[in-house]
Amino acid sequence: xxxxxxxxxxxxxxxxxxxxxxxxxxxxxxxxxxxxxxxxxxxxxxxxxxxxxxxxxxxxxxxxxxxxxxxxxxxxxxxxxxxxxxxxxxxxxxxxxxxxxxx
Amino acid sequence: xxxxxxxxxxxxxxxxxxxxxxxxxxxxxxxxxxxxxxxxxxxxxxxxxxxxxxxxxxxxxxxxxxxxxxxxxxxxxxxxxxxxxxxxxxxxxxxxxxxxxxxxxxxxxxxxxxxxxxxxxxxxxxxxxxxxxxxxxxxxxxxxxxxxxxxxxxxxxxxxxxxxxxxxxxxxxxxxxxxxxxxxxxxxxxxxxxx
Numbered sequence: 404x405x406x407x408x409x410x411x412x413x414x415x416x417x418x419x420x421x422x423x424x425x426x427x428x429x430x431x432x433x434x435x436x437x438x439x440x441x442x443x444x445x446x447x448x449x450x451x452x453x454x455x456x457x458x459x460x461x462x463x464x465x466x467x468x469x470x471x472x473x474x475x476x477x478x479x480x481x482x483x484x485x486x487x488x489x490x491x492x493x494x495x496x497x498x499x500x501x502x503x504x505x506x
Numbered sequence: 507x508x509x510x511x512x513x514x515x516x517x518x519x520x521x522x523x524x525x526x527x528x529x530x531x532x533x534x535x536x537x538x539x540x541x542x543x544x545x546x547x548x549x550x551x552x553x554x555x556x557x558x559x560x561x562x563x564x565x566x567x568x569x570x571x572x573x574x575x576x577x578x579x580x581x582x583x584x585x586x587x588x589x590x591x592x593x594x595x596x597x598x599x600x601x602x603x604x605x606x607x608x609x610x611x612x613x614x615x616x617x618x619x620x621x622x623x624x625x626x627x628x629x630x631x632x633x634x635x636x637x638x639x640x641x642x643x644x645x646x647x648x649x650x651x652x653x654x655x656x657x658x659x660x661x662x663x664x665x666x667x668x669x670x671x672x673x674x675x676x677x678x679x680x681x682x683x684x685x686x687x688x689x690x691x692x693x694x695x696x697x698x699x700x701x
Contacts, residue, residue, distance in 0.1 A: 417596060423588040427581060434577045439701035445569065447701055456695050461692045467647025471591050471684040472539070473530040475666055476519070485543075489692075492547040496696055503561045 423468040429459045453500055457493050464489045535681045546689050550696055560641055565701050567642035571634060574627060576698040579622050580690060584616035587687040590680040605676060609668040612683065614663045623654055629669045649688050649693055656686050
């Protein structure tokens, strides 16, 4: 095995590993913000918790697009299009959530 | 000016692909990724809309899912995505053996995802929770089933490119696999967590 493919051996690999660690951490934050333990699981999420859940989801999707799929090397237009679509999807879900809470 | 444009075009990852020239990897894979994202966005929007009308049914049904299994599968798929990205790096550096090892890792974790999902399906069906149970479970089986089909196809692609190893092949299969990752990242909190 060459030096460059040793885990964390070059900047590109380090970027992938840091992204992976961030994604894993954010997944755990997502699960924690959904309050899965005990009686809290039976209750509706507080608004801040639902907001945090959607925000971490957006950030995770953004990282996958930019780093795993390499979109950060593309043009601002393409980056904006994919980021915008992800944001629009989650805003749509968030809006539906707010309507359900208000009903 | 035209000369400058032509020079810029040739420095792009995919010269000759018009607006898709600036996208990394196979441009057609990006067309697929965009169309899949639009399809799932429509499904998620519809899900949120219907949930607003049947909140009690959706929340009570969601309580019957296992969010920890879903979270575990998220961690598994993200790690599998990392292995696929490392496989692309390895083939880019001409390390074919290393690339196959990363692809094998990505494949094994993809299989783990499938096993967890099948156990989950068996558990739900064993409890009599089928697609026709209510609107929530119709969406649960539709969305996770559609995603599961993509995972199976992705596993086939990974196996194929591990056999027919080339930079383009590995990059294309990895892009598909990351798309599968991306959809699950959106799907998991919407179906399992948001209430």
